[in-house]
Amino acid sequence: MRLRTLYLCYCLSVVGVLLALPAAAATSDPWLDHNGRLPARADHAGPLFTLSHDYPAGLPVPAMLWRSAIGNAPISTANAAAYTQSLKDHVARDMVALLAGDGDWDAGRRGWYNDPWLGSQREAIKGMLVGGERIDDSMFPKSGLSKPFTTYVITYYNRTGAQTLGAIWRDPHAPQLGGNATQYAEGSITIKLAFTTAGPAEWPAMRGALSWPMMMTANATTGQFDRATLGRGYLMQVDIVVKDTQSAPQTGWVFTTLVYDRATRPGSRGIWDQMVPLGAQWGNDPRVDSAANPRAPLQETWINPNAPLYATETLGWGGRLSGPNDHGVNDISVLTQGRRSLVRRAPNSSCLSCHGSSQWNAANPAKGMASFLMPLVPPEPGGAPNAGAPYLNSPAPGSAAWLRWFQNRRGDEPMDTGSVAGDYDLALTFRVLPAWHQARSGKKHALQKLDAGGTALQRE
């Protein structure tokens, strides 16, 4: 009985959270806007989501003020705050318009674009996807979260970045991955907005947060999972990542994230002023042994010392950057010298660690990503399918196997040989290519099967 409970817990709190790809009907229309489950007119008079996919091509290299903000030097813990602020300012005007939700937002006109193939997973009002189906309230013990929540996310690529989407999906039924098509040009920016269903009543951290109406198919806070219902999501996190090989020569990327801070007063830009940096990351600090010393200083992560408490509860391994939306903390099971130990709430990831697993194995599209998002021991042939159940079967923190997930690779270097590297873009390899493959083959993707069964990944 106990095992069974734990097993369910594993599905929901570890795997279900991460791999909550809704079992939506496959669609053969790559450009479908949304799943068609509309709000009643009386409940929602505003516009509905339309997909921005008129991807540009042949653009010149853009101006990159964030580089000059740090004197065209490499990014460091000393200048990362200035860099993050410059990126935030660069996108402010468009983000203020998007968040205002007053009809002044036209993504294509402003030069922001979305991924194809996800229409059947998008809700109709804002085009949001379920990110994590159920984040347990035990994940945020210090900030008073009283109910579990579901997260809703949407990603926008800037003009420079959208050229890559255009190159991959020129024929939307036959993605082009070879010839460096998956690589992003310098100055590419991707923004991901994350909303939580936990509002001020369930989570004091969300008092005063911006909320958006959404047609929710999952809501762990109210416990409703069966039909599309009009609800509200509260803006928790805004990721802004940029391809910038000058500032971050080892990985080519700087990952920054902003989080809602109720203690910050809004200024002329309203809620945008209350989105404060949680931090920035441009490498995985592969040489810092955070297993031996969890407080060892990092050189490739900067954390804002004034970030709100709730956002610092889920930092990644050794304090590497990871946000409240990012599942960088998980229950893991580790086998050392024949003994298995279970570690609750182990920080086992980071922005660049998880995103570094972006790759695609065209020879095995049913699996696609050869390594999991986070440190995982592959099952032995003929061995137990899920040796670590109920938790993630993890290599020992700091071991060579674990450190595969904490290297600094260039975006065109895959984690596993035989795969095409996805240049740190997980939307492509974790969501979009699986959706395309599912539509083409009519089969559920391996990652989706995992959500239901908990062990499918191990069987692949």
Ligand code: HEC
């Ligand atoms: C444990 C895994 C994990 C961690 C940690 C993580 N992400 Fe992600 N991220 C994902 C997955 C999976 C997706 C794609 C699916 C989706 O959007 O839900 C994604 C999507 C994104 C996207 C959209 C474009 C893209 O590259 O896929 C951005 C931007 C992003 N994440 C930024 C961040 C930032 C910034 C951090 C750290 C603060 C972070 N992520 C930490 C798993 C992770």
